[in-house]
Amino acid sequence: MSASLLISRRLSSTRPDGITVAGRAHGTSTAPRSFAQIGLAKAHIGVAIAPRPRVFQLYSVSEVLESATVSAPEKTVDGKKSGTVTIKVGKGGNVNSIAGKIAFSAREGKLSTVRCVGPQCINLAAKAIAISRSYLSSDGIDISCKPSYEDLGRSTDDKPLMGVSFQLTNEQGRAPAPAASEDVVEMYIRGDSKPQVVAGALAARIRENRPAVHLTAIGINAVRAAVLTLSKARQYLRKDRKDIRVLPEFIKVQKEDREVSALRFTVLAENVAPAPEVREGGERN
Numbered sequence: 001m002s003a004s005l006l007i008s009r010r011l012s013s014t015r016p017d018g019i020t021v022a023g024r025a026h027g028t029s030t031a032p033r034s035f036a037q038i039g040l041a042k043a044h045i046g047v048a049i050a051p052r053p054r055v056f057q058l059y060s061v062s063e064v065l066e067s068a069t070v071s072a073p074e075k076t077v078d079g080k081k082s083g084t085v086t087i088k089v090g091k092g093g094n095v096n097s098i099a100g101k102i103a104f105s106a107r108e109g110k111l112s113t114v115r116c117v118g119p120q121c122i123n124l125a126a127k128a129i130a131i132s133r134s135y136l137s138s139d140g141i142d143i144s145c146k147p148s149y150e151d152l153g154r155s156t157d158d159k160p161l162m163g164v165s166f167q168l169t170n171e172q173g174r175a176p177a178p179a180a181s182e183d184v185v186e187m188y189i190r191g192d193s194k195p196q197v198v199a200g201a202l203a204a205r206i207r208e209n210r211p212a213v214h215l216t217a218i219g220i221n222a223v224r225a226a227v228l229t230l231s232k233a234r235q236y237l238r239k240d241r242k243d244i245r246v247l248p249e250f251i252k253v254q255k256e257d258r259e260v261s262a263l264r265f266t267v268l269a270e271n272v273a274p275a276p277e278v279r280e281g282g283e284r285n
Contacts, residue, residue: 089116089125098124099131106136106143106170114145115152117163119224125166126223126263130248142171144245144268149231164227169245177247177266178211185213189229191221198225199232206237206244206269215265216253223263230265241272 085105089098098114105112116125129145136142146167151160178184185205189198205213217226230246237243247266252259 083110085110085112087112087114089114089121089128091118091120093121093124095124095128096131098128099135102128102132102143102168103135106132106141106168107139111170112168114166114168115163116166117152117161119220122164122227123220123223125164126227126248126265127250129166129168130250130263133247133249142247143168144171144247145169146234146243146245147227147230148234149228164231171247177268181211183211185210187213187215189215189217189222189226191219191225193222193225193229195225195228195232198229199236202229202233202267203236206233206242206267207240209269213267215267216251216262217265218253218255218260218262226263226265230267233267238272241274243270243272244268245270 087098087101087105102112102114114125114129116122129143133142146169148165148167149162150165152163152165153161187198187202202213202215215226215229217223230244234244244267247268249264249266251262251264253262254260
């Protein structure tokens with residue numbers, strides 16, 4: 001029985017990249033071992049350009065850090081394409097590498113979202129954002145973050161995986177954080193602090209239109225409590241049409257008889273524009 005056999009083979013490395021040769025020959029269903037056996041003079045040969053593969057840039061910052069997702073950018077910032085980059089921080093990640101990826105994205109005009117699960121990863125992410133700010137300072141760039149405790153869209157055993165998402169924003173064109181003064185409120189967070197309680201106090205200070213609030217934390221559990229406090233305070237402020245943006249940085253504090261490093265979150269208030277009213281027919285005011 002005769003059959004029509006389609007042979008598709010990529011050319012050798014001496015041919016141009018991305019070209020595929022397809023030859024059609026008639027014969028038995030047994031495939032010949034070479035083109036010489038099917039008679040190239042009688043074969044109908046077609047040359048087609050293979051589609052270019054899609055290329056994704058990976059942002060691996062440790063052996064256990066998942067690759068980043070890069071969206072297709074449309075707008076430009078200072079002549080550079082803007083887009084969004086999601087960096088997922090894994091347990092045991094290298095904090096300096098994570099900070100480098102954040103800084104690289106900021107220089108490229110991309111808005112990053114840093115996601116993490118668990119106290120250690122939250123601590124790593126917060127420290128990485130603080131370090132990235134120091135990396136960017138030499139370029140005249142600064143960033144802030146808005147932490148949210150939310151479902152990260154992944155699940156184990158059909159259960160939502162809750163974690164923290166830091167939405168990063170470029171501070172260009174915004175007023176700088178005020179210098180320390182008696183109007184700036186200092187709040188110290190411990191590892192056993194209750195986020196919902198501290199968040200209530202933080203939200204109250206924001207409603208008082210304080211220029212800034214400083215949350216200072218020492219240690220993994222304290223940093224986690226501070227981040228969850230910030231997330232909860234954002235929820236409390238929604239009904240007031242207010243939000244906060246946060247600038248983490250390292251400072252030195254005196255603890256007992258020694259000086260130790262601490263992570264300080266400078267909290268700045270901002271107003272949220274009301275959502276436009278929707279009229280009948282779908283029109284907005």
